[in-house]
Amino acid sequence: MEFEKVIKDRRSIRKFTSQEVENEKLKNIIDCARLCQSAKNRQPWSFMILKNESKNKVADIMLNLFERNDIDLPGYMNSSKSSANVIKNAPVLILVFREKDEDWMIGDLLSIGAAIEHICLEAVNLGLGALWIRDTVYTENEICKSVGYENLQLVSAIAIGYPAESPSQRPRKATDEILILER
Numbered sequence: 001m002e003f004e005k006v007i008k009d010r011r012s013i014r015k016f017t018s019q020e021v022e023n024e025k026l027k028n029i030i031d032c033a034r035l036c037q038s039a040k041n042r043q044p045w046s047f048m049i050l051k052n053e054s055k056n057k058v059a060d061i062m063l064n065l066f067e068r069n070d071i072d073l074p075g076y077m078n079s080s081k082s083s084a085n086v087i088k089n090a091p092v093l094i095l096v097f098r099e100k101d102e103d104w105m106i107g108d109l110l111s112i113g114a115a116i117e118h119i120c121l122e123a124v125n126l127g128l129g130a131l132w133i134r135d136t137v138y139t140e141n142e143i144c145k146s147v148g149y150e151n152l153q154l155v156s157a158i159a160i161g162y163p164a165e166s167p168s169q170r171p172r173k174a175t176d177e178i179l180i181l182e183r
Contacts, residue, residue, distance in 0.1 A: 006124045011169065013129025014082075016090045016161030025126045026092065029160070032122040036115040039107030045115050045155075048095040048147060055093035058157070059084040061142045062135065083135040090131070090159035094119065095143070097152040112155050119158055129163030132156065 001009075030047055038044060050058065062084035066073065087093050096116060098108050116132055123130040133156060136143055140154045 001125050006121050010120060010124045011129070011163075011167050012131050013159075013161075013163045013165060013167070014086045014089075014131055015164040016129065016159070017164045019091070019162045021092050021128060021161055025128065026160075028126060029094075029119050029122045029128075032118045033115040036111070036118045038111035038114070039104075042104065042108065042111065044098045044104065044108035045112050046097040046152065048097070048149075050093045050095065050147075051091065054147075055090070056088055057146060058093060058095070058136070058143055059087040061139050061146060062087070065139055077135075077138055080135040080138050083131075083133045086131055086159050087133070087157070089161075091161040092159070094158045094160060095136075095147065095154060096156045096158070097144075097149060098155055100151070100153045109155065116156060116158060119160075123160055127162070128160055129165075131159040133159060 026049055030049075033045065033047060034043075062080050065077075066081060096112060098112060101108070120130045120132060136154055136157045141150070144150050144152060144154050
């Protein structure tokens with residue numbers, strides 16, 4: 001697919017078909033992330049591909065947060081319920097980790113954001129859909145423990161599969177609203 005078309009066609013997909021994603025496509029997606037530029041060439045990312053019960057366990061951890069009575073959750077955390085349901089519906093979940101290193105926090109997170117965008121764009125290129133999920137932040141420690149990597153920081157997750165929806169583009173600011181002039 002032409003690169004500009006991939007960019008323009010990219011959407012946040014929240015509904016997926018039950019069709020499994022081919023391992024070759026997952027390999028291509030991770031390879032595109034691997035080739036991403038990074039601050040000081042640190043390549044701070046680690047990726048874990050989860051399917052079936054493994055990914056559903058992550059979603060259950062996220063949903064269990066709302067069953068607890070010992071904490072009062074702010075309203076903005078309710079999006080975590082929707083994200084967990086997307087994870088259950090998606091055939092694949094990619095968890096994105098980094099080593100815990102405060103000295104490199106900004107550079108690493110910027111680099112990882114670029115790698116995630118490579119994943120989302122390659123998904124479109126391969127006829128797949130993706131949803132970049134931040135809501136894992138509320139249960140990061142529990143998820144890391146569950147998958148056996150308590151020593152890492154869970155930065156984000158990406159749900160991937162064949163899209164069962166074709167949402168229209170959400171509103172975007174006009175170029176003159178985001179371009180500022182030199183002073």
